[in-house]
Amino acid sequence: MSGAVPRGAASVSEPVIVARGVHLTRDGREILGGIDLDILSGEVLALVGPNGAGKSTLLSVLSGDQDPSHGTVELLGRPVGAYRPLELARRRAVLSQANTVSFPFRVIEIVQMGRSPWLRSAELADDQAAVLEAIRATDIEHLLGRRFTSLSGGEQARASLARVLAQRTPIVFLDEPTAALDLRHQEDVMRVARGLAADGRAVVVVVHDLSLAGAYADRIALLDNGRLDAVGTPHEVMTAERVGRVYGLAVRIHRVGDSERPIVLPLRD
Amino acid sequence: MSLRSRAVALTLLLAGLLVGGVVLSAITGQLPVTPTEVAGSLLRAIGIDTDWAPTDPIVESTLWVVRFPRIVMALVVGAALAVAGAVMQAIFGNPLAEPGVVGVSSGAALGAATAIAVGASVVGVAGVAVAAFLGGLVATLLVYVVSRAGGRTEVVTLLLTGIAVNAIAQAGIAFVLFVADSASREQIVFWQLGSLGGSLWSQVLVVAVVTVPGVVLALALARRYDLLALGERNARHLGVDVERLRLVSIVLVALLTGAAVAFAGIIAFVGLVIPHLIRMIIGPAHRGLVLASAAGGGALLVIADLLTRTLVAGAELPIGMLTSLVGGPFFFWLLYRQRRRSGGWA
Known part of the structure; x- marks a missing residue:
């Protein structure tokens, strides 16, 4: 196996x-x-x-x-x-920065391509479930019938993410x-x-x-x-010191919530 | 129209064109033959005797010695060229890649011309095909190595590479013409224009033996070609062994082009026009694309060949000239559209 x-x-x-x-x-x-x-x-x-x-x-x-x-x-x-x-x-699945598609495939076909590593090894029902879940998670239901090449940059990014999620790695x-x-x-x-x-x-x-x-x-x-x-x-x-040093820019760090999640803001005049 | 009904419509269209083209081609010529005689002759060949079968032995031999080999040659050559185009477009990630445009056909032609000059009697029927394949392989490799960058080929690089490869191959063919004796010179010139006239069953066999497994292989790789449209890196992330796929595909393109060029000469633009039209109807998924391209390429060449025989009474036009006459403007239109859409030569 x-x-x-x-x-x-x-x-x-x-x-x-x-x-x-x-x-x-x-x-x-x-x-x-x-x-x-x-x-x-x-x-x-x-x-x-x-x-x-x-x-x-x-x-x-x-x-x-x-x-x-x-x-x-x-x-x-x-x-x-x-x-x-x-x-x-x-x-492992990878969402890379370059997500152009050479031919006008439909968005649903692009998402289904994410299942191709599992071809002939996964149940058909699993394939469909993985594709559906990926589509829901990325909010692209309304784009499925469109051609990938006709989408905006952000929509393409989400459709590509759906493809990566469908791979289920x-x-x-x-x-x-x-x-x-x-x-x-x-x-x-x-x-x-x-x-x-x-x-x-x-x-x-x-x-x-x-x-x-x-x-x-x-x-x-x-x-x-x-x-x-x-x-x-x-x-x-x-920390303000570390971020300031690495980025070469003075910043202030706000800490919010119980977990003290940091919010980084550049110091501006 | 849904994708399914489009696929059904395309299947019906292609079937109609194929059957219509074949029958029309079989009954048309200096010796008129009726469609029932064609059907009867075909049925008799598979052992079913009917009243339709031609009684005149001249009709029978016209069909089996002249017209049928020519029709089958048109079918396999058209299929080989269209599928070679589809595969080439898949590995270049560019819908303008085509064996004729980028010089693979010229490379194959140089190989075949050399074999003819050496003497077709010396190298044999298969020898011409092997030489065509080798020439096509060298040309494909050259185009591929020179024109690709980052897994894709820019239109302008591809076309410039094609110009260079075509120039080199044409120079080679000119040299072969120069050194050849007058008999083989004439043979090369006419063959170079592209013609399906005088096709022999032995030649048809050679082309079919390459084309049929080639189309099957392209179908087997179709899923991977789909993934390749995402770019090489993304295809690799999805488990495609991109290097191996490229290598196999290059050999496949050279084999299909070599087989098509070996006896029929250079017939350009079939690999460009057919896959493009098919994509417009059923979309770019390669399984349907390869299958429909094989049928569409065959249908196109049967009909084009019929036109070359009938357009001018008493003369036969070169089929390569006819396809270029139609394919050239189509290519212009594609270039224009792609340029306008991407705002440049991307």
């Missing part, structure tokens, strides 16, 4: 992604330098950092898109490079899922990420909005110039 990876395969709070000493150099330049990171099942880990800090690159190394120059990445106890493409597709990578979205859908997407984690999956999400990361992530990994500056709860990582 190579195909059967139940939802949230690992029991809660077990490391499902283990990165050790990950270096990546490209054209003689160091993009990532010595990253050690454990990501647990059942948590949302937000990758944050300034432009060019290496967030998307780290995501692509963790998800097996590129090999690190040095160091190792293990997914569910096996080196990520040791999986065949189909095996990997049943373990224990590990989910989201590269800037909120970038093109309006306020409400940003919150919706982060709530979806929380829902995935509550299901026992591991969610790694790249976001730019520090307050959004602070509000929804269990842990935040702050990248600066290819190195991990800090990893911990939002409360621990989001």
